[in-house]
Every structure is written in C-alpha cells, then in structure tokens.
Amino acid sequence: PADTSDAAQARVRSAPAPVTDVARLCVCDLLVAQCDTNCCCDPDCSAEDFSLFTTCSIPVVIGDSQLCSQKAAVYSLDVEANPPERIFKLIDQVNPSIFCIHATNYEQALYLKSPEIPTAENFDELLDKFGGATFSAEPDSWNLDPDAQNPSEANETSRYEYGVPVQTEDAFLRLPSPVVSSWCSDANPAGFLVNQATKCIRSVSVENCDSIQALSMLFYINSSILASVFQVNITVQSIAVQSVNGMRTFLSSAEALRLPMVLDGLCINAVLGVNYHITHTDTGEIIEAAAAFVLGAISREALSIEQSFEISFTQENTQPVPLSGNPGYVVGLPVRAGFQPQGYPFPAAFLSNKHGQLTILHSTSTQDCLAAQGARAPVLFGYNMISGCKLRITAAMKCQPLAQTLLDVLKGQSFPEYVASFGNSQAQDVLDWVPITQLHISEQMISHTLQSSCQIPVSLGIEVKWTKYGSLVNPQARIVNVTATITSTTLKQLPSGRERIIPITSSVVFTDISSPAEPSYKAWPTINIKLPFDFFYPFV
Amino acid sequence: NNSSQLSSLPLHILLYVNGVYYIFYFLATLAMIIYKSQVFSYPDDFLAPDLAVLFLMAILEVPRLYLGFKGNLTEAEAPLGLSLGLTVGSVLLCVYLLLWQSYVLWADVLLNAVLLAAYGLESGLKVTAIAAFVS
Numbered sequence: 001p002a003d004t005s006d007a008a009q010a011r012v013r014s015a016p017a018p019v020t021d022v023a024r025l026c027v028c029d030l031l032v033a034q035c036d037t038n039c040c041c042d043p044d045c046s047a048e049d050f051s052l053f054t055t056c057s058i059p060v061v062i063g064d065s066q067l068c069s070q071k072a073a074v075y076s077l078d079v080e081a082n083p084p085e086r087i088f089k090l091i092d093q094v095n096p097s098i099f100c101i102h103a104t105n106y107e108q109a110l111y112l113k114s115p116e117i118p119t120a121e122n123f124d125e126l127l128d129k130f131g132g133a134t135f136s137a138e139p140d141s142w143n144l145d146p147d148a149q150n151p152s153e154a155n156e157t158s159r160y161e162y163g164v165p166v167q168t169e170d171a172f173l174r175l176p177s178p179v180v181s182s183w184c185s186d187a188n189p190a191g192f193l194v195n196q197a198t199k200c201i202r203s204v205s206v207e208n209c210d211s212i213q214a215l216s217m218l219f220y221i222n223s224s225i226l227a228s229v230f231q232v233n234i235t236v237q238s239i240a241v242q243s244v245n246g247m248r249t250f251l252s253s254a255e256a257l258r259l260p261m262v263l264d265g266l267c268i269n270a271v272l273g274v275n276y277h278i279t280h281t282d283t284g285e286i287i288e289a290a291a292a293f294v295l296g297a298i299s300r301e302a303l304s305i306e307q308s309f310e311i312s313f314t315q316e317n318t319q320p321v322p323l324s325g326n327p328g329y330v331v332g333l334p335v336r337a338g339f340q341p342q343g344y345p346f347p348a349a350f351l352s353n354k355h356g357q358l359t360i361l362h363s364t365s366t367q368d369c370l371a372a373q374g375a376r377a378p379v380l381f382g383y384n385m386i387s388g389c390k391l392r393i394t395a396a397m398k399c400q401p402l403a404q405t406l407l408d409v410l411k412g413q414s415f416p417e418y419v420a421s422f423g424n425s426q427a428q429d430v431l432d433w434v435p436i437t438q439l440h441i442s443e444q445m446i447s448h449t450l451q452s453s454c455q456i457p458v459s460l461g462i463e464v465k466w467t468k469y470g471s472l473v474n475p476q477a478r479i480v481n482v483t484a485t486i487t488s489t490t491l492k493q494l495p496s497g498r499e500r501i502i503p504i505t506s507s508v509v510f511t512d513i514s515s516p517a518e519p520s521y522k523a524w525p526t527i528n529i530k531l532p533f534d535f536f537y538p539f540v
Numbered sequence: 541n542n543s544s545q546l547s548s549l550p551l552h553i554l555l556y557v558n559g560v561y562y563i564f565y566f567l568a569t570l571a572m573i574i575y576k577s578q579v580f581s582y583p584d585d586f587l588a589p590d591l592a593v594l595f596l597m598a599i600l601e602v603p604r605l606y607l608g609f610k611g612n613l614t615e616a617e618a619p620l621g622l623s624l625g626l627t628v629g630s631v632l633l634c635v636y637l638l639l640w641q642s643y644v645l646w647a648d649v650l651l652n653a654v655l656l657a658a659y660g661l662e663s664g665l666k667v668t669a670i671a672a673f674v675s
Contacts, residue, residue, distance in 0.1 A: 106642040
C-alpha cells in the first residue's frame with residue numbers, strides 16, 4: 001500500500017510528458033475519433049476524406065526553427081492526381097543561418113517548463129508564490145518581504161491622480177454600487193475626482209438589522225483616508241432622518257453616531273443614503289472628507305431596501321460651478337445665466353448662482369397659475385419647452401396687482417440679465433456673456449384702442465439663437481442672442497359674478513442660426529513653365 | 541647561418557597569427573554570448589560558468605603566447621615547456637566551449653574548431669622546437 005501511494009504521488013506530481021515527435025504531432029486534430037476538415041495530419045482521416053480537402057491548414061509541423069538541423073513533417077495535397085491525395089514527407093530541415101543552434105546542454109531551453117502540480121506538501125509554498133494578483137517572471141528573485149514595498153507606497157498615496165482609487169487604512173473607500181444585477185456590491189472603490197452617484201438594493205431583515213454592517217453608519221466612516229503623511233478622518237457632516245412616508249428631517253446635533261437598533265418592530269437608524277464630500281488641494285492631496293447620511297426605518301415586511309450613494313470632489317477654496325459644456329453648450333445641460341452687479345465701468349464679476357438661473361414656469365397638475373407659485377424648471381440647452389397654466393379671472397380682481405403677479409409667475413423671482421455664450425464662460429469675462437433682450441408686445445384688440453385699459457402679460461417667449469462655432473469636424477454650440485418677448489393683452493372688465501379663464505403660456509425655443517460652413521481648400525499648385533525666348537531659334 | 545639557428549620560424553608565425561585570431565575569437569564569442577542571453581532563455585546559473593570559462597581562457601592566453609615567443613626566440617626549453625602546459629589548459633577550455641556550453645551555435649563550432657586546429661599545430665611545432673633545443 002505504501003508503494004502504490006508513492007507511485008500514485010509520483011504520477012500525480014508530474015504532468016504528462018510532452019509529445020515531441022513531429023510525425024505524431026497534429027495541432028488541427030481537435031475532434032476525437034472524427035476527421036477534422038482540411039487537417040492533413042489527422043490520423044482519423046481516410047483517403048476518401050483527403051480527396052475532399054481543398055488545402056492543408058497546417059502544411060509543416062516543425063520544432064524550434066532555430067535549430068541547425070531538425071526533422072519536419074510536411075503535409076501537402078496533390079491536386080493534380082484524381083482523386084486528390086495527401087502527401088506526407090518527413091524531411092530534415094536545415095537552417096542556413098550561421099547562428100543556428102547546433103547543440104544545447106541546457107534541457108529547458110527548447111521546451112516549455114512543466115508546471116508544478118500542487119500536492120499537499122507544496123501547496124502552501126505555491127499559494128504564497130502565485131496566489132496574489134501578480135507574480136514576477138523569475139521565481140528566484142521574488143521578494144517575499146512585504147516591508148520592502150511600503151516605502152514606495154507611501155509616496156504614491158500622497159498624490160492622487162484622476163481615477164485612482166481613494167485608499168483608506170484597510171482597503172479602498174467603498175462606494176457600494178450595483179454590479180451585473182441591482183444588488184449592492186461593496187467592492188466598488190471610489191475613484192479620485194470621479195463624481196459618482198449610485199443606487200443599489202440591499203437585502204435586509206429586521207430581526208438582525210443591527211448585525212448587518214452595511215446598515216450602520218460606522219461601516220462608512222470607520223477607516224480613515226490615507227493622504228500624504230497623515231490620515232484624514234471622515235467626519236459626519238449632517239444626518240437626515242427619513243420617516244416612513246418620505247419626509248426628511250435634519251438633525252441638529254450631527255456629532256452623535258446613531259447605530260441601527262430594533263424598536264417596535266421597526267429597524268431604525270438604518271443607513272439609506274450616504275453622500276461623501278471630499279475636499280482636495282490643486283496638487284491632488286486630500287485634506288478633508290465629510291459624509292452626509294440619510295437614516296431611515298425598515299419595517300418588518302421589507303426584505304430589501306434601496307440605498308443611494310454619492311461622492312463629489314471639491315477643490316479647496318473654490319466654489320464649484322457646474323459647467324454646461326466645454327466650451328460649447330452640451331444639449332441637455334442648463335443654460336447658465338447671471339446678473340451684472342451695478343457699477344460702471346463693468347465690474348469684474350457676475351453673480352451666477354442657482355437663483356439667477358434661466359428658468360421657465362413649470363406646469364403643475366393643478367394648472368392654476370396663482371396657486372403654483374414658485375414651481376420653475378431650468379431651461380436646458382437645445383430642448384424647446386412650452387409650459388403654462390390657467391388663470392381664473394373674477395370681477396373682483398384688480399388689474400395692476402394681477403399684472404404684477406402674472407409677470408412674477410412668467411418670469412420668476414429673479415429673471416437674469418445675461419446669459420453665458422459658452423458653456424464654460426467665466427464670470428470675469430464680460431464679453432462672453434450675452435444680454436437678454438426684453439421685448440413687450442401688446443395685443444391690441446382693434447375695437448378697443450383705449451390706452452388706459454389694463455394690460456396683463458399672458459405669454460413669455462424666450463428665443464435663444466445659437467450658432468455652431470469652431471472647427472468643421474467638432475462644432476461647438478454658442479449662444480448668440482437671447483430675446484424674451486412678453487405678450488400682453490387687454491383685460492376687459494368683467495361684469496360682477498362672471499369669471500373667465502385665460503391660458504398663460506411660456507415657451508423656450510432654440511434656433512440654430514449658424515451659417516453653412518464653407519470648407520476651404522488649398523489652391524492647386526500652378527505649373528509655371530515658360531519656354532526660353534530662343535526656343536524656336538532657326539525659325540523665329 | 542641557418543644551421544646554427546634553432547628557433548622555429550613557422551612556430552613564430554603561428555604564434556603571431558594565433559594572437560591576432562584570439563582577439564577576434566574572444567570578441568566574437570563574447571558578442572555571441574550576449575546575443576544568446578537576449579534571444580534565448582539563459583538563466584544566470586548557466587550564463588556564469590560560460591562567461592567564466594571564456595575570461596579564464598583569455599587570462600591564460602596572454603602568458604601562454606608570451607612564453608611561447610620568448611622560449612622560441614631565446615631557444616630555451618623551459619618557457620616553451622611551460623607554454624605547452626598552458627596550451628593544454630587552453631585546449632580543455634576550448635573543448636568545453638565547443639561541447640558543453642549552454643547553447644552551441646554553428647558559428648561557435650567554427651570558431652572553436654579553428655582555434656583547436658591552431659592549438660594542435662602549435663603544440664606539434666613546440667614539441668619539435670623543444671626537441672631541437674634539447675638535443
């Protein structure tokens with residue numbers, strides 16, 4: 001029994017011996033016990049099969065061609081014969097080069113090394129050598145010392161480049177995201193300067209919700225981020241508690257950690273969303289990290305919850321301004337607008353913030369203009385929009401306040417004065433901003449020409465004229481002109497008790513006014529030949 | 541004057557040609573070892589002995605040729621005999637490079653064969669010269 005086990009081990013330890021006889025080697029013989037098409041070296045093929053072949057897919061089987069003299073098996077089809085037959089020749093191929101290998105005394109030179117078969121004895125050693133993500137080509141020089149690698153890593157964590165995973169003490173800053181299916185995978189690292197927002201589903205159970213790591217705040221702020229020579233702790237920026245019906249309340253004291261626990265059949269303080277904000281310097285070093293949490297409650301029936309994660313990077317001492325294109329506007333991004341603060345000559349900065357965005361009225365389900373105050377939608381470049389509401393006019397309404405209210409409804413609280421002509425226009429460049437031209441059109445009814453009658457605005461039309469700018473192959477969109485037209489109509493005095501419904505509309509239209517591009521070509525070279533003046537000498 | 545001169549002219553010529561040829565041989569073999577280490581798989585365990593043999597042969601060649609010249613010109617047997625002994629060592633090293641190198645290229649075979657032939661002829665002439673000097 002001992003001998004057989006040794007023999008078995010000896011058999012297992014070595015891989016089967018490689019075939020080196022060129023006459024028996026056939027690479028195209030893939031089907032077992034069947035003839036492969038066009039495979040002239042296949043032993044399963046008969047003479048009738050050979051007569052059907054058109055060509056030999058493998059004409060020569062040869063060993064290492066650098067040897068001075070070696071055997072080669074040559075297969076060819078004799079198409080002249082009827083039926084075609086296969087010719088097999090075993091020849092001595094001679095390499096005429098003077099640097100051909102005459103002999104070797106190093107056995108592994110011409111053959112691939114047989115890999116070590118893992119057994120119980122050498123498994124640990126093989127796992128150490130080859131179990132990692134990388135291993136060096138020369139196993140003799142492989143360095144088993146992990147301390148030697150640390151000094152080089154310390155330099156690299158100080159400076160991050162775009163896309164490099166943000167490293168923390170134990171691994172990477174995790175941003176759980178759906179992989180393949182919608183279930184959360186915790187192995188997704190956050191890349192530096194890559195703003196991401198992900199949503200995924202996690203399976204939960206209320207009974208052991210305090211043992212599920214991914215539901216507790218600690219899981220997300222536990223390890224500190226490695227940056228230059230020190231570590232940056234992740235601070236809790238704010239905590240919002242979401243109730244069962246979706247209302248969120250900000251907690252005033254954001255320092256206390258709230259861990260999930262079971263209460264009245266609900267699991268409270270479960271993490272429903274995390275929003276990381278990382279502040280970095282302009283050289284790529286992370287200096288601050290904060291996380292804003294949304295905590296919620298999980299009911300007993302829920303088998304899974306949806307978690308949302310977001311990460312955003314901000315450079316220190318800057319206000320992030322989202323660009324709408326670089327440089328031309330990108331379709332779908334909001335049109336940037338702003339005000340010019342009073343002052344002459346032009347002061348340096350425009351105030352371009354969210355309040356000064358170009359917005360239009362957003363239609364609501366109630367369609368009542370007076371009730372839907374404040375619902376506005378941003379104007380997105382390239383998207384023509386129309387929206388409106390219905391105004392119920394009763395006899396008791398006074399004209400002037402109504403006109404002012406409608407103007408507010410149409411234009412919004414702070415209608416901007418300037419629109420950026422490029423998607424990345426800076427506030428300092430005054431010439432990159434286009435003023436909004438405001439027009440007033442009043443629809444005068446022909447029969448009523450009284451000037452003192454009341455005019456109320458009923459529609460606002462914003463026309464944005466843009467052109468293609470730049471090269472022919474990569475045109476950039478540039479806004480050239482913005483015109484806001486307010487159309488007013490006269491309001492007839494209603495008899496008491498009656499009411500009228502007037503539709504109020506606002507629209508945005510984008511018009512492409514780019515002139516057709518004319519590609520220009522280089523002038524053809526002209527051939528400048530002049531005959532010498534005495535060319536026709538004897539005759540002229 | 542010919543009868544009284546025992547120094548062998550063919551030996552002198554051969555030693556001179558051997559010196560020139562050896563410089564070419566050394567550079568060519570070194571270049572080929574470098575070529576082999578780049579093109580083929582040549583681990584350090586196998587590269588080191590081959591290089592050591594080549595350099596040892598170069599180190600032996602210098603005193604061997606010097607003693608050969610000196611012995612032949614001064615018509616003394618002792619330096620010539622010592623040179624013969626060093627030649628035996630050189631022949632062994634040359635045979636190693638011909639047969640037992642890790643990779644023996646066809647060019648290696650040619651160079652070493654020519655060198656062996658030169659050594660053989662030289663040894664014959666040295667033996668003849670020693671016999672002439674002794675008697």
